[in-house]
Amino acid sequence: xxxxxxxxxxxxxxxxxxxxxxxxxxxxxxxxxxxxxxxxxxxxxxxxxxxxxxxxxxxxxxxxxxxxxxxxxxxxxxxxxxxxxxxxxxxxxxxxxxxxxxxxxxxxxxxxxxxxxxxxxxxxxxxxxxxxxxxxxxxxxxxxxxxxxxxxxxxxxxxxxxxxxxxxxxxxxxxxxxxxxxxxxxxxxxxxxxxxxxxxxxxxxxxxxxxxxxxxxxxxxxxxxxxxxxxxxxxxxxxxxxxxxxxxxxxxxxxxxxxxxxxxxxxxxxxxxxxxxxxxxxxxxxxxx
Amino acid sequence: xxxxxxxxxxxxxxxxxxxxxxxxxxxxxxxxxxxxxxxxxxxxxxxxxxxxxxxxxxxxxxxxxxxxxxxxxxxxxxxxxxxxxxxxxxxxxxxxxxxxxxxxxxxxxxxxxxxxxxxxxxxxxxxxxxxxxxxxxxxxxxxxxxxxxxxxxxxxxxxxxxxxxxxxxxxxxxxxxxxxxxxxxxxxxxxxxxxxxxxxxxxxxxxxxxxxxxxxxxxxxxxxxxxxxxxxxxxxxxxxxxxxxxxxxxx
Numbered sequence: 001x002x003x004x005x006x007x008x009x010x011x012x013x014x015x016x017x018x019x020x021x022x023x024x025x026x027x028x029x030x031x032x033x034x035x036x037x038x039x040x041x042x043x044x045x046x047x048x049x050x051x052x053x054x055x056x057x058x059x060x061x062x063x064x065x066x067x068x069x070x071x072x073x074x075x076x077x078x079x080x081x082x083x084x085x086x087x088x089x090x091x092x093x094x095x096x097x098x099x100x101x102x103x104x105x106x107x108x109x110x111x112x113x114x115x116x117x118x119x120x121x122x123x124x125x126x127x128x129x130x131x132x133x134x135x136x137x138x139x140x141x142x143x144x145x146x147x148x149x150x151x152x153x154x155x156x157x158x159x160x161x162x163x164x165x166x167x168x169x170x171x172x173x174x175x176x177x178x179x180x181x182x183x184x185x186x187x188x189x190x191x192x193x194x195x196x197x198x199x200x201x202x203x204x205x206x207x208x209x210x211x212x213x214x215x216x217x218x219x220x221x222x223x224x225x226x227x228x229x230x231x232x233x234x235x236x237x238x239x240x241x242x243x244x245x246x247x248x249x250x251x252x253x254x255x256x257x258x259x260x261x262x263x264x265x266x267x268x269x270x271x272x273x274x275x276x277x278x279x280x281x282x283x284x285x286x287x288x289x
Numbered sequence: 290x291x292x293x294x295x296x297x298x299x300x301x302x303x304x305x306x307x308x309x310x311x312x313x314x315x316x317x318x319x320x321x322x323x324x325x326x327x328x329x330x331x332x333x334x335x336x337x338x339x340x341x342x343x344x345x346x347x348x349x350x351x352x353x354x355x356x357x358x359x360x361x362x363x364x365x366x367x368x369x370x371x372x373x374x375x376x377x378x379x380x381x382x383x384x385x386x387x388x389x390x391x392x393x394x395x396x397x398x399x400x401x402x403x404x405x406x407x408x409x410x411x412x413x414x415x416x417x418x419x420x421x422x423x424x425x426x427x428x429x430x431x432x433x434x435x436x437x438x439x440x441x442x443x444x445x446x447x448x449x450x451x452x453x454x455x456x457x458x459x460x461x462x463x464x465x466x467x468x469x470x471x472x473x474x475x476x477x478x479x480x481x482x483x484x485x486x487x488x489x490x491x492x493x494x495x496x497x498x499x500x501x502x503x504x505x506x507x508x509x510x511x512x513x514x515x516x517x518x519x520x521x522x523x524x525x526x527x528x529x530x531x532x533x534x535x536x537x538x539x540x
Contacts (some may be wrong), residue, residue, distance in 0.1 A: 039372055094303075160390055165380050167372040167419075171434075174339045174361045175385045222418045224373045 009247045017242060022144050022200055023239025026209050030150035030193045031231035032155060033082065034210030035217060036186065036223075038167050043214075045098060046194075046207040048105040050186075050194050053081035054112030054203050062115055072143060072195055080279045081193030082108050090268035101209050133253045134246070147196045151189050157203055158182040163224070201254040209235050212261035219272025234264055291352055292317040292442060292473040298347035299339040300330070306345060306530070307333040309422035309497040314495065315490075316474065317352065320468045322475045322504065325516050329494045332364065334480075335444050338475065346530075351442070357386045360440035362431050364447050370420045373423035376430055377415040382405055405433040410459060425456040432460050443467055445476040449483070461487060464515030484508060495519035 039048045055076025060070035086101040093100075111271045120265075136144070155162075161182035164172045172179045197206030217230035244256025249256075270277050293315035301307040315321055323331045336342040337349055339361040351359070360383075381394060381402045388394065393420065394402070406415055409429040419427060428448065433479035435443060445464070449457045468473055478484055484491055484504060491498040491507045495516040500507040 036527045157390065160388075163372075163374065163378075164385075166369065167374050167379065168363070168368045168382070170336075170341060170367050171361065171382065173341050175357055175438075176389075179391060205335060222373050223375070224421070261341060 019155040025145045025148040027235030029151035030210040031213040031235040032228045035231050038214040048101050050207045052105040053079040056116035057101035058112045066266040072269045075195040076230050083187035129204050130254045131200050131203045133200035147192050204259050205254050219268035292318050294350040296348045299345045300333050318471045321475045321490040322484040323492045325494035335446050359442045360435045360438035362445045380433045383434035405436040409433045425452040443474045
């Protein structure tokens with residue numbers, strides 16, 4: 001019975017195995033990026049960027065129909081353009097990055113919706129907005145895995161300046177010029193992972209598998225490495241459980257994954273070791289030191 | 290021999306000067322206090338020295354020092370203490386010059402970090418997240434990082450603000466030790482008694498230099514009064530600097 005509910009969908013159906021592989025790839029790369037987005041107080045920047053990739057994906061769709069490569073390339077170009085423009089404007093003018101990004105992403109979103117409305121149908125619009133991880137073919141899965149690998153490699157390269165810039169940006173500026181490039185590379189990784197998530201979850205939910213696991217991790221640890229590990233596990237569990245939920249109940253896969261992550265988030269808010277509500281209400285006896 | 294030379298330097302933000310037309314030299318191995326009221330430009334000057342802020346005009350020469358040979362202790366408000374990083378890892382960033390992007394922290398480096406943490410009296414705090422430290426403990430952590438940087442020029446921005454007298458005495462002893470080792474130290478300070486007692490040179494700043502020289506000669510009631518009278522000079526519709534016009538005409 002349990003086997004039929006939890007395992008059989010993946011042993012019997014190839015599209016479920018591909019979806020699970022994609023969800024794990026998204027978790028491995030997207031969750032660490034989400035942790036840094038949250039710690040750098042850029043959670044909503046990720047959401048804004050998710051909208052910013054829309055016109056590129058829409059142009060890809062306009063030129064090649066529902067061709068995932070064209071849409072991915074377009075999304076990457078649009079996302080990079082917005083990320084880099086916002087980053088450059090913010091760093092050269094002192095304007096806060098969120099304000100700078102808000103301008104670019106709104107323009108980008110307006111452009112994207114206009115483009116989709118020129119040629120698209122309601123089904124196309126649904127695909128763009130919510131994705132479909134169950135419809136992933138081998139080639140798309142390879143793109144997702146490739147993007148995840150690139151993310152982990154680049155993150156390893158920029159990890160140290162990214163951490164120092166997050167905690168003490170002035171110090172980093174006195175010892176190295178790596179802060180600027182690391183920040184831009186990080187924004188690029190945000191875009192890559194949004195495009196990755198876009199294939200599976202659509203533009204509206206792509207950021208979900210990045211930010212929700214990061215929020216979950218924050219309630220369980222004060223150590224960065226542990227937080228990243230928890231976020232990856234939470235994202236992978238959400239992916240797996242969301243797929244099972246979707247398979248068994250016919251709920252769309254993207255929202256199912258994000259809903260599972262939301263349940264984990266609520267559990268963490270309530271029972272988390274670090275700042276959880278129950279822990280605050282019933283802290284136990286005070287310690288000696 | 291000069292470690293630092295200011296050539297008619299003007300520093301500021303968006304064309305508005307915060308430090309105007311500063312000239313002078315800091316000798317190698319000097320211990321210099323930079324004093325002045327809030328808004329006098331002390332932090333701006335220090336940021337200019339460490340290269341975070343480019344001069345609007347003039348220049349700052351570092352006597353052949355590489356930028357990485359300067360240690361900077363920022364005001365603790367500039368640090369995001371909610372970030373999940375331990376005391377050990379935070380202090381370890383002081384080894385950046387040796388480790389860079391990829392260098393590992395080997396056994397020798399670990400011992401250096403532990404020694405630096407012990408030197409500031411924080412034995413046993415190595416694994417504590419910095420967010421759980423008191424203000425004084427955090428200041429000790431910042432000093433430990435400066436220790437690790439092993440720099441020739443040390444720039445401290447209000448290093449003794451809001452900390453108790455024991456911590457102040459301990460950290461001041463470190464500053465004196467650095468000077469004894471021949472390092473040049475500049476510190477923005479507010480405690481006049483401390484400046485009078487421990488700092489041989491003083492720069493009184495009030496958006497421009499009021500006085501600069503031996504502390505005993507500079508720290509007079511008259512100079513302090515001039516600095517205190519410093520008026521807020523920010524003006525969105527200000528004309529271009531007349532002194533700069535005169536200089537370019539002379540040239």
